[in-house]
Amino acid sequence: MPALSGELVVFGFASLLVLAFALLMVVQKTPVRSVLSLVVTFFGLSVLAILLAAPFIAALQIFVYAGAILVLFLFVIMLLNLKEEAADKDDRPVQRTLGLLVALALGGLLAGATLRAPLPPRGTPTGTPIPMPDEIPALGRLLFSDYLLAFEVLSLLLLVAAVGALLLSKRRFE
Amino acid sequence: MSPALAAALEGAAKIAFVWGVVLGAVLPNLIWVERRMAGLIQDRPGPNRVGPFGLFQAIADILKMFMKEDVVPMYADRLLHTIAPLILLVPAMSTFAVIPFGSSIRLFDRDISLVVADVNIGILYVFALTSIGIYGLVLAGWASNNKFALMGGLRSSAQVISYELAMGIAAISVFLAAGSLRLTKVVEYQASGTFLGFLPLWNCFPQALGCMIFVVSAFAETNRLPFDHPEAEAELVAGYHTEYSAFRFGMFFMAEYLNLIAASAMMATLYFGGWSLPGLHLTGIPGGVVSIAVFAAKTGFFIFLFVWVRWTLPRFRFDQLMNLGWKVFLPLALLNLIVTGALVLWGVI
Numbered sequence: 001m002p003a004l005s006g007e008l009v010v011f012g013f014a015s016l017l018v019l020a021f022a023l024l025m026v027v028q029k030t031p032v033r034s035v036l037s038l039v040v041t042f043f044g045l046s047v048l049a050i051l052l053a054a055p056f057i058a059a060l061q062i063f064v065y066a067g068a069i070l071v072l073f074l075f076v077i078m079l080l081n082l083k084e085e086a087a088d089k090d091d092r093p094v095q096r097t098l099g100l101l102v103a104l105a106l107g108g109l110l111a112g113a114t115l116r117a118p119l120p121p122r123g124t125p126t127g128t129p130i131p132m133p134d135e136i137p138a139l140g141r142l143l144f145s146d147y148l149l150a151f152e153v154l155s156l157l158l159l160v161a162a163v164g165a166l167l168l169s170k171r172r173f174e
Numbered sequence: 175m176s177p178a179l180a181a182a183l184e185g186a187a188k189i190a191f192v193w194g195v196v197l198g199a200v201l202p203n204l205i206w207v208e209r210r211m212a213g214l215i216q217d218r219p220g221p222n223r224v225g226p227f228g229l230f231q232a233i234a235d236i237l238k239m240f241m242k243e244d245v246v247p248m249y250a251d252r253l254l255h256t257i258a259p260l261i262l263l264v265p266a267m268s269t270f271a272v273i274p275f276g277s278s279i280r281l282f283d284r285d286i287s288l289v290v291a292d293v294n295i296g297i298l299y300v301f302a303l304t305s306i307g308i309y310g311l312v313l314a315g316w317a318s319n320n321k322f323a324l325m326g327g328l329r330s331s332a333q334v335i336s337y338e339l340a341m342g343i344a345a346i347s348v349f350l351a352a353g354s355l356r357l358t359k360v361v362e363y364q365a366s367g368t369f370l371g372f373l374p375l376w377n378c379f380p381q382a383l384g385c386m387i388f389v390v391s392a393f394a395e396t397n398r399l400p401f402d403h404p405e406a407e408a409e410l411v412a413g414y415h416t417e418y419s420a421f422r423f424g425m426f427f428m429a430e431y432l433n434l435i436a437a438s439a440m441m442a443t444l445y446f447g448g449w450s451l452p453g454l455h456l457t458g459i460p461g462g463v464v465s466i467a468v469f470a471a472k473t474g475f476f477i478f479l480f481v482w483v484r485w486t487l488p489r490f491r492f493d494q495l496m497n498l499g500w501k502v503f504l505p506l507a508l509l510n511l512i513v514t515g516a517l518v519l520w521g522v523i
Contacts (some may be wrong), residue, residue, distance in 0.1 A: 032254070032316055039309065059298035068303020068335055071312065075331045078316055078324060135294070136355060 012050055016046035031077045035070055042066045056135055180284065188290045192270050196435060198229035200477075202232035204431050208481050215485040239424035247319060247417045254317035259418070259425035262310025265303040266432035272296045273439045274358045276449050279462030288449070288462065289358055296357035297345050300440060301338070304395060307433065308334045311397075311404055311414045313425070326413025329402035329492065333394055336496060337401075340503035341391035344384040347514035348377050349442050361448030374452040378445040380517060384510040385445040388505050390474075392437040394499065397430065397478055400487040401495055408489070411414050438476035439469075446472050 018041050025037035042065050049058035143151050206221075206229055213220020222228040246255055293299055308331060315327020323400030349355050352363035360377075367375045378385040394401040405413030415426045442448060449465035456464050490498070 030251075030312075032251075036254075036309075036313075055293065055295045056298070059295045059302050062302035063298055063305055067302060067308070068338070071305070071308055071331050071335055074312055074316075075328060078312070078328055078331075137353075164236075 007051060010047065014044045014051070017041075018048070032074065035073050035077065039066045039070055042070070054135070056139065117134040178311065184284065185290065188286070188288075189271075192275065192290055193267070196270060196432070201428065201431055201434055201442055202236075203478060204435065204481075205232040205235060207478070208484075211481045214486050215482075220266055236424065239421050239427075242420040244420040244422060245417075249319045250417065251317040251319070254313050255417070256289075256422075258310050258314035258317055259422045259429070260310075261313060262307050262429040263425050263432070265307040265310075266429040266436065269303050269432075269436040270439070272299050272357055273436070273443055274361055274448055275439075276410050276466040279459060281459075282367040287358070288466065292356060292358050294354075294356055296355050296360070297349055297444075298355060300436075301342060301345070304337060304433075305334075307429070310426075314418065315404075316415040318414075320417050322410040322412070323414050323416045326404040326406070326410050326416070329406075330397065330414060333397075333401065333403060333495060333499075336392035336499035337503070340387055340499060340507045341359055341395060343445060343504070343507035343511055344381075344387045344391070347384045347511050350511070350514055350518055351377060355510055361443060361450060364407070364447040365450035365452075368452075374447060374450075376445060376447040380446070380522075381510060381514055383506060384514070387507050387510065388445065389441055389479075391499075391503065392441065393480070393483065394495070396433045396437050396480075398434065399484040400490050402489065403492050403495060406489060434480050435473070435477060438480065439473045441476045442469060442472035448472075 021037040021040040021044065024033045025041065028034040028037055042061055045060035046061040049055070049061060209231060210220040210222075210228065220228065221231040224230040224450045246252060258337065271290040272293055274287075274289035274292070278287045280286070296335070299315055311330040311334075312327040315323045315330070318324070348360060352360040354360070354363075363372070364376050369375045369379045373379045393399075397404050403413075404410075405415065407413075412417070415423055418426060449469040451468045454468070455461075
């Protein structure tokens with residue numbers, strides 16, 4: 001049993017926050033409140049990223065996901081003026097079952113991978129905080145060397161999605 | 175005293191100093207400056223009854239807000255209606271943590287760098303907080319259960335996201351030149367040399383285009399005229415805060431001014447050399463104090479600019495605002511990024 005360190009307390013708090021608000025997002029009936037629960041979840045995730053000494057990821061989590069994508073979600077929900085979710089008529093039983101199966105498989109995969117991962121050596125904390133390096137240049141170098149192909153493929157995917165969205169919305173207006 | 179305790183005390187002292195100055199000195203005087211400037215520009219006296227030159231007007235304004243009744247409309251989403259002003263206010267107050275307000279000062283045998291938290295994601299932290307602040311506006315609009323408020327909230331989400339893009343890309347060029355996201359490094363870089371031999375290496379010279387985009391976008395980000403569409407009183411009553419009264423309205427008011435101060439400080443830091451002044455290399459306590467004064471003067475100029483523009487320019491149409499953001503500023507910001515990249519690559523800056 002590890003000693004109750006500050007890190008553990010923050011980890012426990014952030015994880016509880018993430019799990020609780022992720023659950024709240026699913027069971028919430030008002031779409032706007034669901035989006036807000038997801039925002040809190042992202043906050044928790046970014047705290048976890050900071051614990052892993054990755055503040056850049058933490059900031060992006062807030063800036064991109066909470067700050068841009070979810071605001072657009074909110075924008076659409078408000079534009080359509082969705083007050084409450086429509087009553088649940090289970091008219092897609094196949095999709096529902098498939099969704100459940102995929103979720104279970106993914107959960108199993110993640111749990112398996114986590115359990116198999118080697119534990120880091122448990123040393124006594126020295127009490128001096130690890131200095132955080134400027135990780136952004138290193139990250140940029142990796143993106144444009146080792147992961148160049150994946151990076152370019154992802155960019156292309158986003159471009160295709162953007163062009164597709166434009167095409168679809170344009171066709172509706174003509 | 176143990177080093178950890180000393181560091182904690184130092185941090186607490188810096189937080190107290192920054193919030194003390196911003197909330198205790200800048201904010202009330204800003205209210206006075208705005209109202210007196212409005213008077214000056216509109217050829218009328220402005221508030222001049224409370225105290226000498228009306229200097230205590232801010233106290234009267236704030237007291238009034240606390241005395242009024244706090245009304246929550248029927249059928250409003252009570253929870254969200256209550257927390258929306260807080261969601262706006264808390265990020266607005268936290269932005270100041272990463273802005274370096276001076277070089278460094280030596281007190282009690284400690285070198286104290288004049289920034290609350292010198293984090294390695296400086297600029298991103300500021301952008302992340304501003305983007306959280308939008309939720310305050312959007313939720314205030316939605317939770318009020320009022321058509322005008324909803325329109326204001328919708329507008330703010332569309333507007334802020336559009337301009338954040340151009341603003342972010344303009345800011346990328348700044349840290350491309352400085353080679354770091356740390357705001358202290360950005361200031362040190364600008365203090366480090368000259369541009370073309372005779373100008374200070376302030377980013378506003380090599381990146382004049384980016385600087386212009388950043389400054390104009392900041393007006394849209396802080397919902398100030400000519401881009402104050404989320405409240406646009408001629409069309410939307412009072413926009414997102416139509417249904418707010420008393421101290422909750424006061425919180426919106428305060429957050430708007432805090433955002434304005436933070437935006438001014440960011441402009442001074444990113445593009446105008448922060449606390450540095452060419453030819454001025456004082457050290458020790460006078461050096462620290464002078465650097466704070468230089469930073470305050472630069473920030474003060476941009477605050478003045480915000481007020482000046484508000485009472486001079488009319489409001490744009492909303493489609494003009496959107497066109498400007500997406501079709502003019504975004505391509506120009508990308509152009510600025512490419513040019514800056516080339517300059518950095520060839521070692522010009």
